[in-house]
Amino acid sequence: MNFLEVVQARRSLRSYLDKPVEREKLEYVLEAARLAPSWKNLQCWRFIVVEDSNGRQALAESMGESNPGRKALMGAPIVIVLCAVPTESEVWEGKDYMMLDAGLAMEHLLLAATEQGLGTCWQGLFTEEKAREALNVPANVRILAMTPLGYAAEERRPRPRKTMAEIVFHEKWGQA
Template sequence: MDIFQAIRDRRSIRRYQDLPVEPEKIDQILEAARLAPSWKNLQCWRFIVVSDTSVRQRLLKAFHADNPGTKAIAGAPITIVVCADPRESGVENDISYYIADTAIAFEHLCLAAHALGLGTCWMGWFEEAAIKTVLGIPEPFKVVGVTPLGYPDQAPKPRPRKNLDEIVHHNRWEAP
């Protein structure tokens, strides 16, 4: 799949088929994340692939019932928890770049999954302490995001995006 098509057609998927994901595909997706750029190439990210149903059940307690992604975690065969060690990244201009590093890797993962016919849904609304307890994630790791992974059981329409003229400036913030 062409990269522009993958970017254009990816959606957040919140309903999944009751089908397993081939381990080779999971490896391919993680490989795409591994290749992401990062602050000083320090690669602060770590990924926990949860395939065990009982672990997933315990993980669900970290997600609010009102979060539309909670059902996705419950229904997908795989959950991937994306963590980072902030010491393996930098801070500049008050920006903690471990979040940027990990987000890039996370999006590589989502796009690669889509290119392989699989669905993901970036989730940032969760109780971090609960996830760390269930999965035994040590300090000082942060949980940056979580995604379900599986074969989609829906084909959502594209969500709206701002037009380029709302978000792009040329040469200066405001044209004189």
């Protein structure tokens, strides 16, 4: 797959096969995350790899019952939790670069997983304090997201996206 094909193939997948993920593939996706760009190269991100089913259950329980991600976290063999250390990034003119830095690293991971034939699904709707307790994350570290990682048991059609004309301007704001 070339890069655009990887981007096109990535979907949020919520059903997983009971099939382990090879260690090399796990290391590959983490390496892709490690190489992400960041504000002043401070690399605020940390990843927790959760394979134990009690840990995954506790993370699933940190989500609302209506969140479809709950099922995904229990079904996949691995959950990767994205954490960030706020003191390893900065807020500049009201922009919290920690969120961008960590988000970029996570997206690297999601795309690398797609290229390796693995499914993922960014999970944002969880109660941070419940996840903190489950994983012993210190109070000075934020837990920003998590994703299941595994072989998907579903195929999904691409979700709609805005058109190029809606999101790209030329020379000045609003110019087609």
